[in-house]
Amino acid sequence: MENFLEKILAEKVLEVAQMPLEIPGQVRKVKGFIERLRENPQQLQVIAEVKRASPSLGAINLDVDVLAQAKSYETAGVSAISVLTDPVFFKGAIDDLRLVAKNVDVPVLNKDFIIDKKQITRAVNSGATIVLLIVACLAEKDLQDLYDYATSLGLEVLVEVHNAEELAIAHRINAELIGVNNRNLKTFEVDIQNSLDLVPLQEKERFYISESGIKSPVEAEKVAQDFRAVLVGEALMKDGNPTIAARNLQVKRHVD
Numbered sequence: 558m559e560n561f562l563e564k565i566l567a568e569k570v571l572e573v574a575q576m577p578l579e580i581p582g583q584v585r586k587v588k589g590f591i592e593r594l595r596e597n598p599q600q601l602q603v604i605a606e607v608k609r610a611s612p613s614l615g616a617i618n619l620d621v622d623v624l625a626q627a628k629s630y631e632t633a634g635v636s637a638i639s640v641l642t643d644p645v646f647f648k649g650a651i652d653d654l655r656l657v658a659k660n661v662d663v664p665v666l667n668k669d670f671i672i673d674k675k676q677i678t679r680a681v682n683s684g685a686t687i688v689l690l691i692v693a694c695l696a697e698k699d700l701q702d703l704y705d706y707a708t709s710l711g712l713e714v715l716v717e718v719h720n721a722e723e724l725a726i727a728h729r730i731n732a733e734l735i736g737v738n739n740r741n742l743k744t745f746e747v748d749i750q751n752s753l754d755l756v757p758l759q760e761k762e763r764f765y766i767s768e769s770g771i772k773s774p775v776e777a778e779k780v781a782q783d784f785r786a787v788l789v790g791e792a793l794m795k796d797g798n799p800t801i802a803a804r805n806l807q808v809k810r811h812v813d
């Protein structure tokens with residue numbers, strides 16, 4: 558079986574080598590994602606993604622009007638908007654993120670494969686307020702360095718894990734926001750059970766998000782009790798009415 562993650566990372570090294578070194582500015586002022594989670598424990602929160610294509614599916618919605626899509630998410634009351642900026646495998650662009658961040662009043666997540674501080678600086682300067690760090694992409698020391706750099710700039714950091722070993726690393730670096738990806742980045746197989754299997758290992762005082770393969774309220778309900786939010790791309794990109802679709806995913810949570 559071909560390892561997709563290795564392929565993506567090899568390409569990313571080339572992309573980052575060409576990336577100019579920027580001086581970090583201020584993080585865009587918006588009510589933070591974690592603050593939004595704290596305020597709304599009774600409802601599953603949604604991070605809605607702008608995703609034109611993916612290596613597993615190919616084209617999802619190549620001609621999407623990125624701004625209209627993001628606005629429809631904002632209208633639905635999502636807690637954050639994720640914008641894919643990888644050009645090669647996901648047909649994204651940093652300009653997509655810039656456009657969205659300039660025009661919405663919610664946190665924006667720069668979804669990419671971050672391996673270098675330059676990408677984090679570019680994210681903050683483009684209006685992102687959250688960056689993704691994927692444990693499977695990084696040595697623990699580099700993960701810690703990038704995590705500390707991002708938080709020092711005032712960014713929120715979503716640390717993505719796939720299994721118990723990676724979750725232990727996320728806990729060790731003291732990540733507050735942890736995403737469990739239901740998609741195996743090596744094989745691209747998706748199983749929501751991935752999120753559920755790690756529930757016994759969750760720690761108090763951290764916020765857990767279930768990522769990928771959430772297609773409808775049926776899947777949202779399965780993770781709603783043990784996760785504070787879901788990260789959803791494909792289903793919203795393919796729906797004719799993304800506002801209604803994103804609203805329907807914000808199912809009730811029962812908190813005592």
Ligand SMILES: O=P(O)(O)OC[C@@H](O)[C@@H](O)c1c[nH]c2ccccc12
Binds near residue numbers: 668669670717788792
């Ligand atoms: O389109 P889906 O199955 O709803 O998944 C969204 C999101 O979780 C997925 O795009 C994703 C999760 N982690 C990533 C890391 C890189 C690229 C993409 C991703």
